[in-house]
Each structure stands twice: as structure tokens, then as C-alpha cells.
Amino acid sequence: MSAQAGDRSVVLALDVPEHALAALPIARRLQELFGGPLRIVHAANDSLAAGEVLQRLRLDANEIGSAVLECRGGEPGAAIADTARASDAAVVVMCTHTGTLADDEIVDGAALAVLQRAPCPVILIHPERGEQSWTLRHILLPHDGTPTTTAALPAIDQLARSAAAELAVLQVAAPRSPAPTESGSFTPNLYIDQPQHEWPAWESEFLERLGWSDQKDPTAPRIFLMPGAAGEQVLRFASEHAIDLIVLAWRGRWEEGRAAVAKEVLRRATCPVMVIRTGG
Numbered sequence: 001m002s003a004q005a006g007d008r009s010v011v012l013a014l015d016v017p018e019h020a021l022a023a024l025p026i027a028r029r030l031q032e033l034f035g036g037p038l039r040i041v042h043a044a045n046d047s048l049a050a051g052e053v054l055q056r057l058r059l060d061a062n063e064i065g066s067a068v069l070e071c072r073g074g075e076p077g078a079a080i081a082d083t084a085r086a087s088d089a090a091v092v093v094m095c096t097h098t099g100t101l102a103d104d105e106i107v108d109g110a111a112l113a114v115l116q117r118a119p120c121p122v123i124l125i126h127p128e129r130g131e132q133s134w135t136l137r138h139i140l141l142p143h144d145g146t147p148t149t150t151a152a153l154p155a156i157d158q159l160a161r162s163a164a165a166e167l168a169v170l171q172v173a174a175p176r177s178p179a180p181t182e183s184g185s186f187t188p189n190l191y192i193d194q195p196q197h198e199w200p201a202w203e204s205e206f207l208e209r210l211g212w213s214d215q216k217d218p219t220a221p222r223i224f225l226m227p228g229a230a231g232e233q234v235l236r237f238a239s240e241h242a243i244d245l246i247v248l249a250w251r252g253r254w255e256e257g258r259a260a261v262a263k264e265v266l267r268r269a270t271c272p273v274m275v276i277r278t279g280g
């Protein structure tokens with residue numbers, strides 16, 4: 001694979017500055033990795049020129065550099081997703097919310113609409129993160145052992161190679177949790193003996209299923225297994241291993257009772273979360 005992740009654009013959705021600018025450092029770094037232009041989209045009911053958008057967002061021309069800045073009318077989620085589609089974007093970057101969330105909300109309406117409509121992965125950032133700088137050295141993919149989740153790996157692998165980042169794949173073996181019913185799923189025994197012969201054999205087969213036949217390949221992901229509740233252990237692993245980006249493979253269902261792990265991670269993660277829609 002090439003050093004760049006494909007010379008594709010990054011779409012950054014910006015709203016009111018006190019909530020949205022936390023996404024700016026992440027978008028800038030991703031734009032460097034993907035090699036294409038950074039497109040900043042401000043969705044609003046009124047039509048504004050670029051200079052007026054900068055004033056509203058309290059930015060100056062130096063802060064956005066060579067980024068393409070545009071104001072789009074209509075429903076914000078649709079406008080952002082349409083921009084991503086029209087520009088063949090590699091990723092959309094935005095905050096989980098730009099106002100106050102209700103107690104039962106994980107993301108606001110605009111972010112959820114982008115998740116449901118965007119033709120590319122979406123990276124969500126908590127606005128409370130602020131405008132601190134961001135680097136990409138450690139990526140985490142929670143994996144449930146299904147081929148649907150494995151389908152997210154090519155995009156992640158390409159990004160990890162471009163950033164020279166370490167990719168960790170975590171399987172969580174939850175007691176009393178039903179095994180995946182998807183054909184071709186591969187999950188470990190909860191009591192697998194990691195230091196002994198069982199773990200190397202299982203790890204080798206799992207890596208082959210992920211597409212790495214050579215365990216000595218330096219680009220191969222590191223495989224981890226943890227017992228416990230999936231959402232809790234993903235967050236714990238991310239904290240203990242200084243993860244810069246959590247990647248979630250999402251099947252496209254958001255209604256009550258669905259995507260429980262994704263919702264918990266999105267609610268509580270302190271690092272950016274990339275959502276790759278692999279179904280629905």
C-alpha cells in the first residue's frame with residue numbers, strides 16, 4: 001500500500017464554535033494522512049459567504065489554511081452527508097453534539113443523520129475534548145468475531161499504515177453472552193489459556209481469518225482477548241493502552257435495544273471514535 005491513504009478528501013462539519021472546534025485538530029491530521037483537500041461544511045438555514053462563515057465560527061483564514069469552506073442549507077445531517085458523497089470523501093469528522101443532549105441521547109440529530117446517510121466512515125469527537133492537538137499512534141478495533149466486523153479492516157489497515165500506527169484488535173469474551181449467529185464467525189473460548197498452546201493456535205487462526213497469513217508480518221494487528229462486558233472492557237483497554245482512535249463496525253441499526261456496545265463507547269470514550277457502517 002502507498003504511504004498515503006488514497007489522496008481523498010476529509011469533510012469536517014463545523015457548527016457553533018464553542019462546541020464544534022474540538023473536531024478541527026483531528027480533521028487536520030486526517031487530511032495530512034489521506035492527502036486530499038479538507039472540506040469544511042457549515043450547515044445553516046441562512047446563506048453565508050465564506051468570510052461570514054469564518055466570522056460565525058470565530059476562525060480566521062490562517063486557521064483553516066487551504067481548506068475549502070462552504071455553507072450548506074437544509075437539514076444539517078443531509079447536507080453534510082451529501083457533501084461527503086459529492087466529494088468522494090474518505091471520512092466525515094464532526095462532534096457528537098453541538099448543543100445539550102437529552103439524558104437518553106448519545107449523539108445529536110445531525111450526527112445520527114450523518115451516521116445513517118454518509119457513504120464513508122464517520123469520526124465523532126466529544127466537544128468537551130477542546131482544541132488540543134491529536135496524533136494517531138494507536139488504533140483499537142473491538143471485534144466480535146463476525147465477518148461483518150472483519151469487513152471494516154481494509155480501511156483501518158490502510159489508515160494505520162499511513163500513520164505508522166499500531167493496530168490492536170480486541171475480542172471480549174462475555175460470560176453468558178450468546179455467540180454470534182452470523183455464518184463464519186470465529187470466537188474464543190472464554191477460558192482459553194493465553195500463555196499456553198491454546199492461545200497461539202487460536203491467535204494464528206484468527207489472524208488468518210483477518211487476512212494475515214504471516215504472524216511475523218510487522219503490519220499485522222496485535223490480538224487481545226479480555227473477559228467481561230464488551231463496552232466496559234473496550235473503554236478500559238482504550239484507557240490503559242493510550243488508544244488514539246477507537247473503530248466501531250456498525251450494522252446500521254440504532255433503535256432501542258440495538259448497538260448497545262457502540263452507544264456505550266460513544267457516550268464514554270475520551271478519544272475520537274470512528275464508526276464504519278458495515279450493514280443495514
